Amino acid sequence: MNLDKIVREQSLIVCVGPGGVGKTTVSAAVGLAGARAGRKTVVLTIDPARRLADALGLPGLDDEIRPVPVEKLPPRDDGGTTAPLHAAMVDTAASYASLIRRISPDEATHQRILDNRVFQAVSRSLARSHAYVAMERLYDAMQNHDYDLVVLDTPPARNALDILDAPMSLANFLDSRFVEWFLPGESPKGIRDRLIASGGAVAKRMLGLVTGKKLLDEIVSFLEAFATLREGFVARATRVDQSLREPSTSFVLVSSANPASADDAAWLRHDLQRRKVPMAGVVFNQSYLPLQPGDPLARVSSLRDDDLDVRAAALAPHMAGVADPSAVLSNLRALRMEAAAENARFDGIVEGLSAEIESGSARVRAPRFDDEIRDLEGLLRLVGVLVGG
């Protein structure tokens, strides 16, 4: 399946990849491609780049889902209409807070959780909650709106673990057995329950020894408050987890042609494969330098300087103010030859990663554009590269 088909047919596209490869911009372009293909699309991003808001023609990007002014784009060549495109930036803290509010059965529970110091500490651990909150926003978008396509930009990761495990990890945390261990409930009945209870007591005592009693008490009260949220939590997490594994979901790997990024991308790919999650496509972003002004998509990987004398003889009469025309021309050519040599090195890195990807998956190479993408039309250029047309 090529990327165009993925964009036209799938209902969820998850963009994964290491940091610093332009994953957020690629996600936005994939979303725009969806809208241009006539599908009502939302892009959920996580990167607070002002430039991305600019690229989408928005004054700003925040937790609220906003319409992207796609009507400002030139009409499609085939006369088809562009469907609505929406975008939001996932704000971890705001989403986490609204999640707790949504699943709290009543205001008192809600407040009790917010006030709990362990909860506050957990919320602060950004590294782990980013992935979870992105999943939560995803659920909301899929559940409460009628999008044909949802594009999810994910936090940079070297392994797929965070993204795939996030939905269930908090739900697992609230596993009933866990709660039984720590929460004083009814007296245990039966040998098994008594064993669990005594195991819990030992564990609790030992943990108290290490953490101090105060922390342990806070943990217990955190669990007490959280236990009431469990059902709502597990239901949501299960839905998100399922939607990530449905055939209508595609994972797209975004990499650059930088050796370190390619290594990280390969690792990520390996991790997804281990979890039996197929990689639908890979986008090599910024993977070559455009060296032909007339054809920005041309890939030039080798250049020679074999007619310097002829060149210098032809141009010198028109370069009266230049002391050494031949040296200048040679210097300019050498600079572009070095860029071509860099492209050849990029080719090698791209081929190396390509060889590890399933043969049926889409492969796309995008150039490093002269200037960073600053508006919707710029983004449309990247759309052209990604899906053609």
Add this chain to the structure above:
Amino acid sequence: MESPQSALLQRRFVLMTGKGGVGKTTLVAALAVHAASLGMRPLVVELGHRESMRSVFGVDDIGFKPRDVGLGVHAMSVDVDVAVLDYMLEHIPSKRVAKSIVQNKVLERLFAAMPAVGEIATINKLRQLEAETLPSGQRRWGPIFVDLDATGHALMFLELRSVIDNIMGAGPMKRLVEETAEMLADPDTTRLCLVATPAELPVTETIELYGKLQGQGTVTFGSVFANRMPQVALSDEAKASLDQVEQAARAVGREDVLADVAWARVALAQQAAAQEQIGRLRDNVALPIVELPQLPAARMDAEVLGRLGALAAGGAA
């Protein structure tokens, strides 16, 4: 070994942080290779399941124990789960109970969801490594490079003391956090270096991190490394002649020369944009900025790593 050229390498801990993709791992490796070439005993500690030193040094596995990865460098990866086990084994009198606690699926979830526990176990490991000695009585490792995987992570790590302050009463954990916080705050012992590439987001994040940590007293900054600065190998005369060459090429219809000029303009514009970002850094971050060149997109051999490390260490605080 004391010399102004390698002031940074005289610290016990060199913490490195920066947005993903800025080349932090390579830079850590390069500094470690350089330290080894000066006769030091560098150790690289990666946090999390990353093991990215594997591809830099071309070794198959990096685990919880320091291993020789070549070029005089040792590296290890601190996996939170293993660190927690290690910590429990150390603090719980009965090894059997400690093991059963850590291997318990239920408690495993507690540790997975409770951030402070993993962080505390990690700093415990760092403390142990710092204190390790050789039979001669010298410290086994120095400097210890800690590769912090994201700026958010770095914050959590450094703010641990204030995070746990409210929730933890007196006890071994609290003591450990207090002692470590002092070690991290001591300018002779620890420096936090920031790595950025000259692009909008990495620079913005660096400025933000600096703003948050500056004046908190949790850590002393070292340098900012401005990595992958674009190099444009053009003579002054060539730069000054672009318009003329362009006109000449048009006059005689040489498309190839027009393409040369167009590329030179792109490269110069990229360099100017990078300088503008470095200007933002300079205006907002009162730290020495060490500029490092953009290197060819190829795996680095020992020689290139060593040269990059020497360049980074020279002038780094």
